[in-house]
Amino acid sequence: MQEIGKKAKAAAAIGNSLDINTKNNVLEALKDNLLKHRNEIFQANQKDIKNGIATSLSSAMLDRLTVTEDYLNNMVQGISDIINLPDPIGEILETKTLENGLLLKKVTVPLGVVGIIYESRPNVTIDAFALNFKAGNASILKGGKEAIETNIIFEKIIRETLENFQIDSNFVQLIKDVTRSSTTKLMKLNQYVDVLIPRGSQGLIDTVLLESTIPVIETGAGNCHIYVDESADLKQALIIIENAKLQRPGVCNAVESLVIHQNIAKHFIPELVTYLKEVQFKGDKIAVAIDSRIETATEADFYTEYLDKTLSITVVKDINQAIKHISQHHTGHSDAILTDNQVHADLFVEKIDSAAVYVNASTRFTDGFVFGLGAEIGISTQKLHARGPMGLKALTTYKYIVKGKGQIR
Amino acid sequence: MQEIGKKAKAAAAIGNSLDINTKNNVLEALKDNLLKHRNEIFQANQKDIKNGIATSLSSAMLDRLTVTEDYLNNMVQGISDIINLPDPIGEILETKTLENGLLLKKVTVPLGVVGIIYESRPNVTIDAFALNFKAGNASILKGGKEAIETNIIFEKIIRETLENFQIDSNFVQLIKDVTRSSTTKLMKLNQYVDVLIPRGSQGLIDTVLLESTIPVIETGAGNCHIYVDESADLKQALIIIENAKLQRPGVCNAVESLVIHQNIAKHFIPELVTYLKEVQFKGDKIAVAIDSRIETATEADFYTEYLDKTLSITVVKDINQAIKHISQHHTGHSDAILTDNQVHADLFVEKIDSAAVYVNASTRFTDGFVFGLGAEIGISTQKLHARGPMGLKALTTYKYIVKGKGQIR
Numbered sequence: 095m096q097e098i099g100k101k102a103k104a105a106a107a108i109g110n111s112l113d114i115n116t117k118n119n120v121l122e123a124l125k126d127n128l129l130k131h132r133n134e135i136f137q138a139n140q141k142d143i144k145n146g147i148a149t150s151l152s153s154a155m156l157d158r159l160t161v162t163e164d165y166l167n168n169m170v171q172g173i174s175d176i177i178n179l180p181d182p183i184g185e186i187l188e189t190k191t192l193e194n195g196l197l198l199k200k201v202t203v204p205l206g207v208v209g210i211i212y213e214s215r216p217n218v219t220i221d222a223f224a225l226n227f228k229a230g231n232a233s234i235l236k237g238g239k240e241a242i243e244t245n246i247i248f249e250k251i252i253r254e255t256l257e258n259f260q261i262d263s264n265f266v267q268l269i270k271d272v273t274r275s276s277t278t279k280l281m282k283l284n285q286y287v288d289v290l291i292p293r294g295s296q297g298l299i300d301t302v303l304l305e306s307t308i309p310v311i312e313t314g315a316g317n318c319h320i321y322v323d324e325s326a327d328l329k330q331a332l333i334i335i336e337n338a339k340l341q342r343p344g345v346c347n348a349v350e351s352l353v354i355h356q357n358i359a360k361h362f363i364p365e366l367v368t369y370l371k372e373v374q375f376k377g378d379k380i381a382v383a384i385d386s387r388i389e390t391a392t393e394a395d396f397y398t399e400y401l402d403k404t405l406s407i408t409v410v411k412d413i414n415q416a417i418k419h420i421s422q423h424h425t426g427h428s429d430a431i432l433t434d435n436q437v438h439a440d441l442f443v444e445k446i447d448s449a450a451v452y453v454n455a456s457t458r459f460t461d462g463f464v465f466g467l468g469a470e471i472g473i474s475t476q477k478l479h480a481r482g483p484m485g486l487k488a489l490t491t492y493k494y495i496v497k498g499k500g501q502i503r
Numbered sequence: 504m505q506e507i508g509k510k511a512k513a514a515a516a517i518g519n520s521l522d523i524n525t526k527n528n529v530l531e532a533l534k535d536n537l538l539k540h541r542n543e544i545f546q547a548n549q550k551d552i553k554n555g556i557a558t559s560l561s562s563a564m565l566d567r568l569t570v571t572e573d574y575l576n577n578m579v580q581g582i583s584d585i586i587n588l589p590d591p592i593g594e595i596l597e598t599k600t601l602e603n604g605l606l607l608k609k610v611t612v613p614l615g616v617v618g619i620i621y622e623s624r625p626n627v628t629i630d631a632f633a634l635n636f637k638a639g640n641a642s643i644l645k646g647g648k649e650a651i652e653t654n655i656i657f658e659k660i661i662r663e664t665l666e667n668f669q670i671d672s673n674f675v676q677l678i679k680d681v682t683r684s685s686t687t688k689l690m691k692l693n694q695y696v697d698v699l700i701p702r703g704s705q706g707l708i709d710t711v712l713l714e715s716t717i718p719v720i721e722t723g724a725g726n727c728h729i730y731v732d733e734s735a736d737l738k739q740a741l742i743i744i745e746n747a748k749l750q751r752p753g754v755c756n757a758v759e760s761l762v763i764h765q766n767i768a769k770h771f772i773p774e775l776v777t778y779l780k781e782v783q784f785k786g787d788k789i790a791v792a793i794d795s796r797i798e799t800a801t802e803a804d805f806y807t808e809y810l811d812k813t814l815s816i817t818v819v820k821d822i823n824q825a826i827k828h829i830s831q832h833h834t835g836h837s838d839a840i841l842t843d844n845q846v847h848a849d850l851f852v853e854k855i856d857s858a859a860v861y862v863n864a865s866t867r868f869t870d871g872f873v874f875g876l877g878a879e880i881g882i883s884t885q886k887l888h889a890r891g892p893m894g895l896k897a898l899t900t901y902k903y904i905v906k907g908k909g910q911i912r
Contacts, residue, residue: 107830107854107856110853110854110856111853111854190875192868192873192875196864196868198874198875203856205886205887206856206886284712288885288886288887289886289887303693303716304716307712307713309718309719309721309885309886309887310718311887312718327909330909333909333911334909334911336911337911337912338911341911341912421516439906443904444519444520445516445519445520447516447519447612447615447902448902449902449903450902450903450904450905451902451903451904451905452905452906452907453904453905453906453907454906454907454908454909454910455605455905455906455907455908455909455910455911456910456911456912458911458912459601459605459905459910459912460903464601464912465607465903466599466601466607476697476718477614477615477697477698477718477900478614478697478698478718478720478887478888478900479887479888481900481901481902482902482903491886491887491890492890493856493857493858493859493860493890493891494858494859494860494869494874494891495852495859495860495862496859496860496861496862496864496868497848497861497862497863497864498861498862498863498864499863499864500736500739500742500743500863500864501863501864501865501868502742502743502745502746502747502750502864502865502867503746503750503865503867503868503873
């Protein structure tokens with residue numbers, strides 16, 4: 095692992111010197127090479143799928159693992175999107191001349207070496223490399239063991255592409271030891287790794303947060319709430335909740351918990367339960383008393399990111415209680431208020447401490463593409479460095495360049 | 504400790520709602536109260552000094568601990584500087600209307616709860632509270648046991664000031680259990696603390712980096728280098744090195760290591776050793792062969808932040824070797840090249856991955872006040888969130904506010 099770290103750091107040493115044409119040409123060539131090697135990719139992926147079936151992976155896991163023609167085309171399109179983004183490096187954020195004549199510039203530079211720890215989805219191998227490379231970073235990738243064959247062929251294609259340009263192929267290194275112990279070693283590689291980004295289940299993220307001595311960007315878990323205020327347009331509320339819950343239940347910006355004002359609860363809850371037939375509701379005592387189709391929720395339910403067609407539901411006496419409930423249970427990802435009351439909307443926006451706070455819209459919009467970042471390395475639920483959808487900019491830092499003529503202090 | 508965390512989080516919940524006048528009025532009142540209670544402060548400080556003498560603290564430690572009239576006035580002046588800064592909260596960083604009509608705003612908000620772990624200097628108690636409060640953050644402060652009496656009176660004055668404004672006094676909480684175990688507990692308080700900033704010795708910082716499960720901003724250690732290129736103005740070089748080493752040897756932006764081009768080494772090194780009489784030099788073989796007044800350095804010397812009147816010195820064959828040597832040994836704080844060669848200056852600036860990279864100037868300028876940030880909570884030597892001098896902005900994050908009219912995805 096030390097060797098991998100050392101090689102990554104050596105590659106990253108030229109990251110700040112790569113010009114934008116070189117970076118984009120490499121990414122263009124990577125697109126071609128992925129398509130050219132599609133059969134090898136599908137073959138490798140078939141091995142993973144066979145192993146997955148043999149080891150009884152869930153169908154959801156198998157689904158995430160499978161590389162189809164469409165999936166490959168989407169990955170290639172993703173690289174095109176990254177190519178189209180401006181160079182994030184060398185941007186002058188600030189420039190000033192101090193009183194003593196020193197010229198001070200604050201300029202964006204690569205982060206350096208970025209470690210990504212992820213689970214089944216093999217597209218992360220390509221996405222993460224492409225974003226990191228555009229930002230001048232070297233990637234150390236630790237994918238899931240269930241996708242190892244696919245990841246190995248992806249890494250090979252990337253490395254060959256880099257070699258064709260006489261660029262250090264250690265800009266990408268896949269950790270092929272798929273045991274947990276390699277992850278543990280990676281998390282202690284402070285000397286070489288500048289940041290770790292875990293992508294995957296809450297369990298994975300928690301482990302990295304607890305064990306890593308390297309700075310971590312926490313991503314993902316979204317226990318997203320929608321508060322339906324007394325004055326909400328209830329027809330619209332049904333449509334927004336349906337969208338936020340059902341358009342894609344397995345993603346982090348899907349709604350998991352509803353908070354309903356008591357004055358509309360009696361009317362709205364039965365209507366909602368009827369409207370969302372597919373959804374299983376788990377509610378507090380008041381909700382259950384209003385509609386017997388609702389199961390009784392435990393306190394744990396209100397902390398749960400179901401990632402499924404399940405919704406918890408609680409009834410509150412006013413907006414302050416709603417804010418309190420949400421602040422206590424959410425993960426700081428995305429929360430919404432549905433209201434026609436401007437004062438309540440403003441209060442909610444001021445008080446709810448989440449990466450994205452919505453008024454009268456679905457929580458499903460929290461996304462790098464939607465927010466105009468062009469591409470996304472993940473959604474940060476922490477407050478340091480980057481919050482919410484993270485694009486290329488989150489993969490950079492800056493340095494101060496100070497030019498003088500012999501100034502002393 | 505759980506209780507402290509809970510209280511801090513409750514206070515921080517109103518941090519985003521504090522208007523700028525309230526914040527500045529509290530800070531103005533704090534200035535008055537500090538001056539009004541000067542005698543109590545000096546008395547408490549005397550207790551710490553007596554304890555320090557009894558426990559044989561070093562004179563440097565005692566010096567850092569001592570609150571004089573001047574020291575107090577400087578602290579008060581520091582608060583004035585913070586009052587004069589614009590409100591860092593509520594700044595709109597970005598605003599756009601998406602195609603579907605959603606109005607997206609990216610707005611600065613407080614970080615939340617900030618833990619500061621520090622050593623002897625009691626002024627940090629006031630500085631850290633004042634900066635954090637201006638940014639709407641609640642502070643949990645763990646100061647050194649040697650300053651506990653002074654810190655207690657400072658905390659009392661801050662809390663009384665807040666109470667006078669009917670503001671939750673838990674915006675500041677000093678941890679009065681000065682054992683290490685309270686620090687350990689603080690470092691695991693993920694549920695309540697958003698970020699930890701250690702300020703002090705490398706040992707303290709390393710411990711926090713290793714043990715904390717909360718995001719940390721690494722501050723401080725500066726193994727700063729100056730490379731004297733072949734074409735440098737050697738008269739100017741003497742003056743710059745003198746300033747960088749001797750103006751204040753105990754600070755993180757003081758130079759610790761010199762890298763000298765071989766073509767000027769024979770001439771320049773003896774001149775330098777003669778010029779800097781007070782300095783103890785430790786050099787590689789070539790340096791020692793040139794000037795026998797130089798002691799032989801160990802490899803560890805080149806990694807050492809002396810914080811003293813000591814300089815390590817190495818001779819290199821060209822700028823590439825200089826860049827390699829510095830990249831291997833520095834801490835990424837501040838490094839300088841002295842040269843008349845524009846190509847070399849540009850190469851150095853491009854390749855050296857430090858928070859501040861200097862051309863023909865002293866490394867001593869890396870400082871929040873000098874860089875125009877107005878005040879400083881520390882100097883970050885990590886790449887996430889904030890790099891180099893950190894001002895008020897480093898104590899904020901942002902959130903996205905998304906306003907719609909029923910949009911769904």
